[in-house]
Amino acid sequence: MKKFVLRALSCSLILCLLCSCSLNQAEQGTKLNKYSTSYIEYFDTVCTVVGFEESQAEFDAVCEKIETLLNKYNRLYDIYHSYDGLNNVFTINKMAGQNAVKVEKEIIDLIDYSKDLYEKTDGTVNIAMGSVLKIWHNYRTMYSADPQNAKLPPKGMLEEANKYTDFSKIIIDRENSTVFLENSNMSLDVGAVAKGYATEQIAQALIADGATNYALNFGGNIRTIGTKGDGSDWSAAVTNPDKESEKPYLMNVKLKDQTFVTSGSYERFYTVDGVRYHHIIDPETLMPNNTFSSVSILACDSGLADALSTALFNLSYEEGKEIISKFEGVEAVWITAENEILYSDNFKDIIIKMY
Ligand code: ADP
Ligand code: MG
Numbered sequence: 636m637k638k639f640v641l642r643a644l645s646c647s648l649i650l651c652l653l654c655s656c657s658l659n660q661a662e663q664g665t666k667l668n669k670y671s672t673s674y675i676e677y678f679d680t681v682c683t684v685v686g687f688e689e690s691q692a693e694f695d696a697v698c699e700k701i702e703t704l705l706n707k708y709n710r711l712y713d714i715y716h717s718y719d720g721l722n723n724v725f726t727i728n729k730m731a732g733q734n735a736v737k738v739e740k741e742i743i744d745l746i747d748y749s750k751d752l753y754e755k756t757d758g759t760v761n762i763a764m765g766s767v768l769k770i771w772h773n774y775r776t777m778y779s780a781d782p783q784n785a786k787l788p789p790k791g792m793l794e795e796a797n798k799y800t801d802f803s804k805i806i807i808d809r810e811n812s813t814v815f816l817e818n819s820n821m822s823l824d825v826g827a828v829a830k831g832y833a834t835e836q837i838a839q840a841l842i843a844d845g846a847t848n849y850a851l852n853f854g855g856n857i858r859t860i861g862t863k864g865d866g867s868d869w870s871a872a873v874t875n876p877d878k879e880s881e882k883p884y885l886m887n888v889k890l891k892d893q894t895f896v897t898s899g900s901y902e903r904f905y906t907v908d909g910v911r912y913h914h915i916i917d918p919e920t921l922m923p924n925n926t927f928s929s930v931s932i933l934a935c936d937s938g939l940a941d942a943l944s945t946a947l948f949n950l951s952y953e954e955g956k957e958i959i960s961k962f963e964g965v966e967a968v969w970i971t972a973e974n975e976i977l978y979s980d981n982f983k984d985i986i987i988k989m990y
């Protein structure tokens with residue numbers, strides 16, 4: 636397998652902000668050094684680890700564990716590829732309407748977790764929407780390089796596909812560890828939750844091993860453990876969705892054993908007749924909702940933050956505030972299509988700096 640490990644690489648400015656705020660202990664002549672590594676072969680994104688350890692060898696040992704887990708979750712939650720000898724989400728989709736598929740516990744846990752969030756977000760994040768999301772994915776892939784001829788999926792096609800998005804038709808048998816999609820037109824798309832859920836599982840594994848000074852940035856799912864090497868807080872940046880602006884970031888926020896996850900409309904989209912259509916689909920309209928250009932969530936659990944950042948895209952500011960109030964310690968910042976910044980009640984407490 637093609638493997639690129641880019642040592643000491645700060646490949647995104649978010650990461651630079653994570654690492655750059657103050658002198659670390661190594662720079663002060665004390666014993667912890669800062670190390671970082673990035674992987675580009677998991678979850679179709681860049682996964683970066685920054686950590687403070689006494690030696691490269693200690694950092695490498697932690698990263699070895701992280702990479703093993705990234706590889707495991709990436710394969711299990713992949714909806715586009717199959718792997719020899721492994722039943723994953725792709726296999727479940729392939730066997731829809733035919734057979735129950737025996738899977739690892741981690742897949743059943745993800746589906747259960749997603750079900751709970753489906754209920755708590757009033758159905759606005761639904762992993763059973765694969766049939767509808769697949770159509771949008773195909774149109775986006777087909778036309779993003781050909782905006783002249785770009786078309787929207789026909790409404791009738793989306794409505795037909797939407798007949799097969801019923802969460803209750805995902806049949807889980809925990810005892811036998813199987814998953815069965817009742818109808819052959821059904822399919823799971825775990826894109827809104829899997830990366831965050833895996834990030835949280837990996838963070839929990841590191842915490843159980845005693846990690847105290849780490850920050851993970853898995854494709855924008857930022858999860859921090861403890862502090863930086865000198866005891867100061869980790870931080871993350873909110874990207875400016877307005878790509879015409881000279882300001883790449885809007886603000887910096889501090890994180891204490893927390894996660895910060897953003898869903899944005901500015902990276903995965905295509906344009907039809909001059910209008911942008913992004914990758915988060917509102918289950919009510921079966922269309923992207925253009926009220927916001929980004930929503931970022933602060934929480935303790937990265938799976939929760941990932942699901943909520945997607946859910947809030949499909950809700951008004953007021954509805955979104957109502958949803959997050961059901962969860963302890965969750966805050967949000969919304970950037971509207973008109974570049975207005977809206978906050979949840981206590982979000983301003985975590986802002987370090989506005990740009
Ligand atoms: P990203 O993966 O870019 O960080 P998100 O976490 O918001 O962004 O997830 C977006 C992905 O989730 C889409 O690419 C699609 O696969 C899936 N998705 C889009 N809309 C929904 C929805 N309403 N419910 C569940 N999944 C969705
Ligand atoms: Mg998400």
